[in-house]
Amino acid sequence: ILIRRPALEVMDILKRLNYNYPLTRFLLYGEMNAGKKFTMTHIMHYCRSQNWVLLTVPWANEWNCKRLDVSFNHHKESLFDLPVHSKILLEDFLLKNMSLIKEFTTSTTYEFSEHEASEQGIPLTDLISFGITRMKFANDVVGALLKELQILANNDKIKLLVTIRGINSFWRKTGQKKEKVQEIHAQQLTLVNQFMELLQSDTKNAVAMCSTESWVNDVTDRKSYLPTELMGKEGVDFLEPFLPIEVPKYGNAELQSVMDYYIDRRWIQAPEAKTLDGRAQIKFLSGHNPYQLYRVCVPL
Numbered sequence: 001i002l003i004r005r006p007a008l009e010v011m012d013i014l015k016r017l018n019y020n021y022p023l024t025r026f027l028l029y030g031e032m033n034a035g036k037k038f039t040m041t042h043i044m045h046y047c048r049s050q051n052w053v054l055l056t057v058p059w060a061n062e063w064n065c066k067r068l069d070v071s072f073n074h075h076k077e078s079l080f081d082l083p084v085h086s087k088i089l090l091e092d093f094l095l096k097n098m099s100l101i102k103e104f105t106t107s108t109t110y111e112f113s114e115h116e117a118s119e120q121g122i123p124l125t126d127l128i129s130f131g132i133t134r135m136k137f138a139n140d141v142v143g144a145l146l147k148e149l150q151i152l153a154n155n156d157k158i159k160l161l162v163t164i165r166g167i168n169s170f171w172r173k174t175g176q177k178k179e180k181v182q183e184i185h186a187q188q189l190t191l192v193n194q195f196m197e198l199l200q201s202d203t204k205n206a207v208a209m210c211s212t213e214s215w216v217n218d219v220t221d222r223k224s225y226l227p228t229e230l231m232g233k234e235g236v237d238f239l240e241p242f243l244p245i246e247v248p249k250y251g252n253a254e255l256q257s258v259m260d261y262y263i264d265r266r267w268i269q270a271p272e273a274k275t276l277d278g279r280a281q282i283k284f285l286s287g288h289n290p291y292q293l294y295r296v297c298v299p300l
Contacts, residue, residue: 002257004035006247007042013243014047014207019159022202025239027167028211030247031225033291036211039247040163043209047161054096055149057089057164057195061216064174064186072178074113074140079190080178086138086191090131093145100158101125107151110144112137124148139190146198153205160206162198166213167239168230170196199239210239249288258290262297273300 010026017024028036044054068084104124111117116137118127127148131141152158170192176184186192199208212230214222223229227244228236250258259279262268272278282300286293 002254002261003042004039004247004254006245007039007046010039010043010209010245011046014043017207019205022204023162023199023206023208025199025208025210025242027227027239027242027244028209028247029225029227029230029244031249031289032214033289034247034249035290036213036247037165038290039245040165040209040211044161044163047159047207048096050159051100052159052161053100053149053152054093055146055160055162056092056096057162058092060164060166060192061169061172061213063189063191064169064172064176064216067176070176070178070184071136073190074137076190078188079193080176080184080188081139081190082176083135083138086142087132087135089142089191090128090138090145094125094128094132098125104148104152104157106144106148110140112140118144139194142191143194146194150198150201150203150206153203156205158205160203162195162206162208164195164208164210166216167210168212168227168235169216171232171235172216196238210242250290250293251288255283255286255288255293258293259297268297268300270300273297 006028028039030036044056048054063082063085066085069082071081071083073079073081101124105121106118106124106127107120109117109120110127116134118130127141127144131138149158149160153160170186172186174184174186174189176189178184187196212225212227214225214230217230256279259268259282263274268274273282282293282296285296
C-alpha cells in the first residue's frame with residue numbers, strides 16, 4: 001500500500017491533537033493532479049477506521065457549475081438553495097455514517113415551513129430521510145444536520161471529520177441562475193454559507209480537511225498553486241488559523257513503487273516498458289506527476 005507522506009503527516013497530527021480545542025483546519029495544496037484527492041481519501045479511511053463521522057463534500061465546485069435546480073431560500077431571500085445537490089449530500093452522509101448515528105436523536109424542533117416541521121427527539125436518521133424524500137427542504141435539513149453534528153461533537157458523542165475538496169470555489173462566481181438573477185456568487189448559496197459557518201465554529205472533537213484545486217480557477221488565475229493565489233487574501237484570512245500541508249509530485253522511490261505496482265497488476269505489459277531504459281523514459285514523460293504517470297502507462 002502506497003500512502004503519501006502528507007497523509008502520514010496528517011494522521012500523526014490527528015493522533016496527538018487535543019480535541020478539547022475548537023475545530024482544527026487543514027489545507028492541502030499542490031500542483032494539479034499531484035495527489036491531493038487520494039491523500040484526502042487516505043485520511044478519510046484512517047478516520048473511518050477510528051469510528052469518526054464523515055461529512056464529505058467531494059467536489060465543492062460542482063455546486064457552482066452543475067445546474068440542476070435553484071430555488072430561493074425560505075428563510076433568507078438573499079440566499080439560493082440547491083435542493084438536488086443537498087439531497088445528494090444527505091444521501092452520501094447517510095450511506096457513510098448510518099451505523100454510527102442510528103442511536104442519536106434531534107435536540108430541538110426544526111420548522112421548515114408553516115406546515116412542515118420535525119419534532120424534538122426524533123431519530124437523526126429520520127431527519128435526514130425527510131430531507132431526502134422532501135427535496136424542497138433538503139437544504140434546510142443540511143443546516144439542521146450540521147447543527148446536530150456540532151452538538152454531538154461538543155457533547156463528546158462523536159468525532160467529526162469535514163472534508164471539502166476545492167474550497168477555493170467558495171470565493172468564485174457561479175454559473176447558477178434564477179429568474180432575473182443572472183449572476184450568483186458562491187457565498188449566495190445556502191450550502192456554502194452553511195459550511196462556512198461550520199468551518200468558523202468553535203466545535204470541539206472536529207477536524208476540517210480542505211483542499212485547493214487549480215481546476216476551479218480560470219486559466220488566467222492559475223499562475224501559482226499556492227493558496228494565496230487560488231483563494232485570494234479573503235479566503236486565506238477566512239481559514240486562519242490553519243495547517244497548510246503541501247502534496248508534492250512523486251519522489252523517485254514513490255514513482256518506482258507505483259510502476260512496480262502497475263507491472264505487478266499487469267497494467268504495464270509492454271516488455272520494453274519494464275526495462276531500466278523504459279522506466280527511465282516513463283519517468284521523464286510523466287514529470288513525476290501522479291496523473292501524468294497514469295496517462296503515460298495507459299497504452300503500455
